[in-house]
Amino acid sequence: MHKVLILIAIIFSTKSALAQDYDKIAFITDKSQTYWLFGESKISNLSQLELTQLEDIIQTKITEHNNKVNKQNNINSNDYFRQYIIIENNRGEKEVWINFLCEVGENDKWKNKVIIVDDGGKCYFNIIINLTKKAINRFIINGRA
Numbered sequence: 001m002h003k004v005l006i007l008i009a010i011i012f013s014t015k016s017a018l019a020q021d022y023d024k025i026a027f028i029t030d031k032s033q034t035y036w037l038f039g040e041s042k043i044s045n046l047s048q049l050e051l052t053q054l055e056d057i058i059q060t061k062i063t064e065h066n067n068k069v070n071k072q073n074n075i076n077s078n079d080y081f082r083q084y085i086i087i088e089n090n091r092g093e094k095e096v097w098i099n100f101l102c103e104v105g106e107n108d109k110w111k112n113k114v115i116i117v118d119d120g121g122k123c124y125f126n127i128i129i130n131l132t133k134k135a136i137n138r139f140i141i142n143g144r145a
Contacts, residue, residue: 044087053131100126
C-alpha cells in the first residue's frame with residue numbers, strides 16, 4: 001500500500017510540472033509493457049527538476065525539427081497524447097521514452113498499454129532521452145503510408 005501511495009504522489013507531482021492537459025498523459029509502469037524497449041531495466045520516476053529538464057530537451061529538439069521542415073510538417077507537442085516510460089539502465093542512467101500520439105481512440109487502453117502505430121506521419125512520433133547525459137538517443141517521426 002505504501003508503494004502505491006508513493007507512486008501516486010510521484011505521478012501527480014510529475015504531471016503538475018507539465019504544461020499539458022493531464023488527461024493526455026500516461027506513465028507506463030507495467031514491466032510487461034516496457035521490456036521490449038528497455039529489457040531488464042528498473043522502472044523509475046521523474047523529479048520536478050528532471051521533468052523540467054526533459055521538457056526543455058524535447059522542446060529544443062522539436063524546434064530544431066520545425067526549423068528544418070515546411071510549416072505543414074511542424075510539430076506542436078501540446079497537441080499530442082503522451083506515453084512515458086522512465087527507467088534506470090544498467091549503467092545507473094535515467095532514460096525516458098516518450099511516445100507522442102495525435103489520437104488514441106475512444107477508450108483509455110493507451111493509459112496502460114504502449115500504443116505502436118505504423119505510418120501516420122507527424123501524427124505519431126517518439127523520442128528516447130538519456131536524462132543523465134542530457135542527450136537524445138532517438139527521435140523518430142513515423143513515415144507516411
